[in-house]
Amino acid sequence: MATLFTTTALLAATPAGAASTLGASAAQSGRYFGTAVAAGRLGDGTYVGILNREFSMVTAENEMKMDATEPNPNQFTFGNGDRILNQARSQGKRVRGHTLAWHGQQPGWMQRMEGPSLRSALVNHITKVAGHYRGQLYAWDVVNEAFADGGSGGRRDSNLQRTGNDWIEVAFRTARAADPGAKLCYNDYNIDSWSAAKTQGVYRMVKDFKARGVPIDCVGLQSHFGTGIPGDYQTTIQRFGELGVDVQITELDIAGSGTQQAENYRRVTQACLSVARCGGITVWGIRDTDSWRARETPLLFDGAGNKKAAYNSVLNALNGGSVVPHPTAATH
Numbered sequence: 018m019a020t021l022f023t024t025t026a027l028l029a030a031t032p033a034g035a036a037s038t039l040g041a042s043a044a045q046s047g048r049y050f051g052t053a054v055a056a057g058r059l060g061d062g063t064y065v066g067i068l069n070r071e072f073s074m075v076t077a078e079n080e081m082k083m084d085a086t087e088p089n090p091n092q093f094t095f096g097n098g099d100r101i102l103n104q105a106r107s108q109g110k111r112v113r114g115h116t117l118a119w120h121g122q123q124p125g126w127m128q129r130m131e132g133p134s135l136r137s138a139l140v141n142h143i144t145k146v147a148g149h150y151r152g153q154l155y156a157w158d159v160v161n162e163a164f165a166d167g168g169s170g171g172r173r174d175s176n177l178q179r180t181g182n183d184w185i186e187v188a189f190r191t192a193r194a195a196d197p198g199a200k201l202c203y204n205d206y207n208i209d210s211w212s213a214a215k216t217q218g219v220y221r222m223v224k225d226f227k228a229r230g231v232p233i234d235c236v237g238l239q240s241h242f243g244t245g246i247p248g249d250y251q252t253t254i255q256r257f258g259e260l261g262v263d264v265q266i267t268e269l270d271i272a273g274s275g276t277q278q279a280e281n282y283r284r285v286t287q288a289c290l291s292v293a294r295c296g297g298i299t300v301w302g303i304r305d306t307d308s309w310r311a312r313e314t315p316l317l318f319d320g321a322g323n324k325k326a327a328y329n330s331v332l333n334a335l336n337g338g339s340v341v342p343h344p345t346a347a348t349h
């Protein structure tokens with residue numbers, strides 16, 4: 018009997034539909050599994066090999082940001098962004114745009130602007146960049162990191178915020194007009210715990226946008242984690258989803274190693290799989306050595322490109338039984 022039971026349990030743990038890559042296993046429930054890509058690494062064979070094999074969604078790590086795409090006023094450069102887009106699309110992958118409006122990584126000329134002229138420059142930037150990629154992107158992080166850290170639940174001070182509190186909705190309306198086919202996301206960090214004031218602030222904004230018909234389709238939880246995951250992480254995903262927007266985990270990385278890191282990756286993956294509105298997960302890089310926080314070894318592949326315990330943990334969760342499908346609608 019004991020042997021029979023073990024066999025049954027093993028069979029249940031590897032369902033007939035189990036897939037052997039992150040992208041294929043996520044696709045079984047209508048989701049994607051993505052990574053951030055740096056144009057400067059596209060000549061690295063190990064890197065590109067893992068990228069092509071494992072991932073079904075790509076985000077340009079820096080190449081579609083404001084400083085990269087508009088280095089001088091109304092002069093646009095899309096070379097590196099296009100390189101990432103074309104590499105991904107040639108491999109049948111989809112692409113998330115990151116990001117149209119942010120207080121960070123602004124070109125110098127924009128950092129020095131304010132008031133109505135900055136507002137005009139913002140609208141022009143969104144129109145031109147989203148227009149360039151029109152019809153080719155799955156989603157855009159329209160606005161990135163606009164809420165303050167700490168307990169206020171309010172907006173972050175920035176030159177963009179000082180143009181008027183309506184700058185975020187203007188950005189979303191402008192993006193919708195420029196690329197009606199892309200899902201439009203608000204993206205931020207430290208909005209993973211439902212009890213955080215920052216999460217509540219973003220929630221109130223999304224609720225207000227939905228009530229007033231401001232076009233918004235998704236919330237990006239960046240999910241840069243230390244060695245712990247908030248206990249109410251799934252609640253956050255669920256609650257945003259109940260507002261009628263998708264939730265995307267957009268920049269996942271988790272400090273640590275071994276079984277503890279693997280368990281944290283499992284929990285994050287399972288939280289997404291448990292909520293229909295969670296459309297997919299993107300990790301913020303491929304190998305630990307590619308990460309912006311390399312010393313914390315926060316990714317799924319080691320520096321040599323080997324799969325870590327965290328990789329197997331994510332793959333097993335994606336292939337596991339407790340999965341709520343993500344409805345893949347034709348339009349947003």
Ligand code: 9MR
Pocket residue numbers: 078079121122161206239268309
């Ligand atoms: O990973 C990106 C790194 O290469 C850049 O130097 C940095 C500059 O701000 O941006 C990093 O990506 C950030 C992302 O665009 C927004 N969320 C936080 C990410 C990590 O800093």
